[in-house]
Amino acid sequence: MDAMRNLLKNKQLGIACLALTSIATYLAMLLAGIGKSPNGGVSFRDAALLVALVLGGLPLLLDLLRQLVTREFGSDLLAGISIVTSVALHEYLAGTIVVLMLSGGQALEAFAVRKASSVLEALAKRMPSVAHSKIGSGVVDVPLANVAVDDEVVIFPHEISPVDGVVVDGHGVMDESYLTGEPYQITKTPGSDVLSGAINGESALTIRATKLAVDSRYTKIMEVMRSAEQKKPRLRRIADQLGAYYTPIAVAIALAAWGLSAQPVRFLAVMVVATPCPLLIAIPVAIISSISLAARRGIIIKDPSVLEKLDTCRVAIFDKTGTLTYGKANLIETVVPSGQLPDDVLTLAASLERYSKHPLSASILAAAAQKGLALLDASEISEKPGEGLRGIIAGANVQVISRNKLALAAPEQASLLPPVGGGMECVILVDGKYAALLRFRDEPRRDGASFIHHLGPKHHFSRVMLVSGDRESEVRFLAKTVGITEILFSQSPEQKLELVRAETKVGTTVFLGDGINDAPALTAATVGIAFGQNSDITSEAAGAVIMDSSLQKVDELLHISRRMRRIALQSAFGGMGLSVLGMIFAATGQLAPVTGAILQEVIDVLAVLNALRAAIPPKSLVDF
Numbered sequence: 001m002d003a004m005r006n007l008l009k010n011k012q013l014g015i016a017c018l019a020l021t022s023i024a025t026y027l028a029m030l031l032a033g034i035g036k037s038p039n040g041g042v043s044f045r046d047a048a049l050l051v052a053l054v055l056g057g058l059p060l061l062l063d064l065l066r067q068l069v070t071r072e073f074g075s076d077l078l079a080g081i082s083i084v085t086s087v088a089l090h091e092y093l094a095g096t097i098v099v100l101m102l103s104g105g106q107a108l109e110a111f112a113v114r115k116a117s118s119v120l121e122a123l124a125k126r127m128p129s130v131a132h133s134k135i136g137s138g139v140v141d142v143p144l145a146n147v148a149v150d151d152e153v154v155i156f157p158h159e160i161s162p163v164d165g166v167v168v169d170g171h172g173v174m175d176e177s178y179l180t181g182e183p184y185q186i187t188k189t190p191g192s193d194v195l196s197g198a199i200n201g202e203s204a205l206t207i208r209a210t211k212l213a214v215d216s217r218y219t220k221i222m223e224v225m226r227s228a229e230q231k232k233p234r235l236r237r238i239a240d241q242l243g244a245y246y247t248p249i250a251v252a253i254a255l256a257a258w259g260l261s262a263q264p265v266r267f268l269a270v271m272v273v274a275t276p277c278p279l280l281i282a283i284p285v286a287i288i289s290s291i292s293l294a295a296r297r298g299i300i301i302k303d304p305s306v307l308e309k310l311d312t313c314r315v316a317i318f319d320k321t322g323t324l325t326y327g328k329a330n331l332i333e334t335v336v337p338s339g340q341l342p343d344d345v346l347t348l349a350a351s352l353e354r355y356s357k358h359p360l361s362a363s364i365l366a367a368a369a370q371k372g373l374a375l376l377d378a379s380e381i382s383e384k385p386g387e388g389l390r391g392i393i394a395g396a397n398v399q400v401i402s403r404n405k406l407a408l409a410a411p412e413q414a415s416l417l418p419p420v421g422g423g424m425e426c427v428i429l430v431d432g433k434y435a436a437l438l439r440f441r442d443e444p445r446r447d448g449a450s451f452i453h454h455l456g457p458k459h460h461f462s463r464v465m466l467v468s469g470d471r472e473s474e475v476r477f478l479a480k481t482v483g484i485t486e487i488l489f490s491q492s493p494e495q496k497l498e499l500v501r502a503e504t505k506v507g508t509t510v511f512l513g514d515g516i517n518d519a520p521a522l523t524a525a526t527v528g529i530a531f532g533q534n535s536d537i538t539s540e541a542a543g544a545v546i547m548d549s550s551l552q553k554v555d556e557l558l559h560i561s562r563r564m565r566r567i568a569l570q571s572a573f574g575g576m577g578l579s580v581l582g583m584i585f586a587a588t589g590q591l592a593p594v595t596g597a598i599l600q601e602v603i604d605v606l607a608v609l610n611a612l613r614a615a616i617p618p619k620s621l622v623d624f
Contacts, residue, residue: 165207172203257587289615303543320468
């Protein structure tokens, strides 16, 4: 299937190049005054065009026959008739231009539209092909498929975990955000679960494989991705929708003119005027112009149909992490018992955390820097399993520990802690006594609420949903903050896919996400939008990529889509309206074929000039 698609793309590109060369050769001979036929037959000029018409037109005619059999009446069907008509009229230049328009448009779209295999290929390339198997006291690289359950595998710093497993040796952190949707790096100690596809931190870890590579979490995501690609609904393009009405009307007018007048030349005249250039050229020009405008705004359009469909979407489905949040933990609260000053405890914690690789260390240091706190020297730093981070700072024994570990080590101190809240937290002990509880949260975007609230009134979305792999408390907190009432939490990639697939069956959907776990859902939605540059996998699966993680850019894309549709429809309807008027004149014998061809070129120019307006940026593309 992939080879067939590549062959088709190359064939259309070859036909377009051949047509362009033929046209250039014809014009060059015409300007030089050479290539005329001495006996009035086919000239060398026409022969240059006939090469393109035969080699490029015949494949189109075969497709024309297929459409006639299946009763599909699209704009390319009328283009095929126009090519036959132009040959019959000896209007070889007009016919070759139609060949160029049709093949060039198909080659351009084949280049722009992402392929299903590219997503799966990117997923496969991301995973290592070998694993560092621990045998005795040594490490041997073995093919990933040879790793058995209970084998020990070493994951070196910054490597990707090849299989699901459990840590048996080592302490460090892993980035699982692309897989789980959680915005934090996760601490890994002996006994911790490890997911295949997670990125290791700066410390080597030894894990015991709990599943074969073919049964791993990452492989399951690949399988879901493959299923999503195979079942992705095919979108009908604007030109096809309009062509379904325009083509039979044009053919009917031409046949009626021929039948009522008994003059075949009138059929030919109508068909020349009816050449669907507003559909074949104006709409692609509007799309390409809008793609250019979007690129200048930091929005990459990978699938041109995104621009045609986005403004028609009525259900918006958002992932949580990195889309409606900033995707990183921030210290939001320092809870201290009476007698303690928050800044004093934060100074001690930050002074200790600068020596740690704990995933929350950067957040604590950032909070201290924002407050302008001067860090103190630390000594006797240690981070033993079950004891948290310890050190001596300004003569005090400072310890950073989790709530659960404190409950096991010192239940009397754990009883003093405030109730569990949302987000992540850690406890600060000073000389063995509870000194502070630090709470962290993935902060909602400041403009999230205004953006969500404007989707209904300004963009006609009937429903907005929040679907996340994160915990219930975090999802509910975000939903309440931004004003979303429909939520689903703790969702796996498979569950996200089924939800999006079900919603897309009953209506048009747009899904926004930024992690590998979002890739299947991005593919299954009517329109998939990847947020940010965190994952090549997500970018491949999506139809559009917002390079700058900003909700304003999403709104700009919505407006670019609406504007493109409006301009494209103006060009198409305006051009078709003028063409129908010209067809009526041609049908009544008031317009000769050659004059009709000239008229059609004028209509084409007007339609294309209007379509080019899509590249001109308006005063504003944001309305929230």
